[in-house]
Amino acid sequence: MALDWLCPAPALPAWCRDGLSLREAAAAEMDAVYLMGRDAWGDGCGVAEYLRLCRDSRKYRRGRWHVLTAADGGLLCAAIAYRLPSLAGRLTLGLGSLATAPEARGRGHASLVLNGLLQAYRRHCRAEVFLLFADIDLRFYQRLGFLPLPAALQPRADAVGMALCAPELWEPSMRALAERPLGYF
Numbered sequence: 001m002a003l004d005w006l007c008p009a010p011a012l013p014a015w016c017r018d019g020l021s022l023r024e025a026a027a028a029e030m031d032a033v034y035l036m037g038r039d040a041w042g043d044g045c046g047v048a049e050y051l052r053l054c055r056d057s058r059k060y061r062r063g064r065w066h067v068l069t070a071a072d073g074g075l076l077c078a079a080i081a082y083r084l085p086s087l088a089g090r091l092t093l094g095l096g097s098l099a100t101a102p103e104a105r106g107r108g109h110a111s112l113v114l115n116g117l118l119q120a121y122r123r124h125c126r127a128e129v130f131l132l133f134a135d136i137d138l139r140f141y142q143r144l145g146f147l148p149l150p151a152a153l154q155p156r157a158d159a160v161g162m163a164l165c166a167p168e169l170w171e172p173s174m175r176a177l178a179e180r181p182l183g184y185f
């Protein structure tokens, strides 16, 4: 898989509210971060094998991992952010690997992480276009404003590429994607 176009998204200041913190993941937390999504992406792997695959993943090393933590420091949710080649001349970021610890699901943590990252990247880095691939029901991402890419720009059958940007950036961004397809990340 050629992933040369993926780079870590810029760093963000930590954000804290009501005892929750959204911050960059520490190296020592990465195994716990990887395990949050094992039920979805583990494909029957045992813990040790799954961790080996995640630790060796070039894709995972090419992004910046963010975590949401509880007041006691416990990890609740995580996501990765990439800097992508710019679309329509605007800073374009990719988000992915969103996972909430199984025991903490259904409490709004993933929505908070996505919203927090969107707001922070807009505010601190002036990011204007966001892309992601949905493995789950699109409505989860549509609630946050993401729209599916046109069918001709979908690189995979098993995930739906989606984008979020200001309405006036949609057409130029889609044209740029058509000229330079990014592929799945």
Ligand SMILES: CC(C)(COP(=O)(O)OP(=O)(O)OC[C@H]1O[C@@H](n2cnc3c(N)ncnc32)[C@H](O)[C@@H]1OP(=O)(O)O)[C@@H](O)C(=O)NCCC(=O)NCCS
Residues within 6 Å of the ligand: 036, 037, 039, 040, 077, 097, 098, 099, 100, 101, 104, 105, 106, 107, 108, 109, 110, 111, 112, 133, 134, 135, 136, 137, 139, 140
């Ligand atoms: C998807 C996931 C990140 C949601 O985390 P969460 O913290 O529970 O999310 P929130 O509480 O913010 O939102 C909950 C909503 O997520 C949606 N959702 C959760 N799991 C879903 C799934 N497998 N398919 C479709 N929608 C799902 C539901 O709409 C749910 O709304 P409801 O509570 O009204 O039913 C979590 O279920 C998870 O880690 N799953 C495994 C990894 C994964 O599949 N990640 C998504 C990659 S695209």
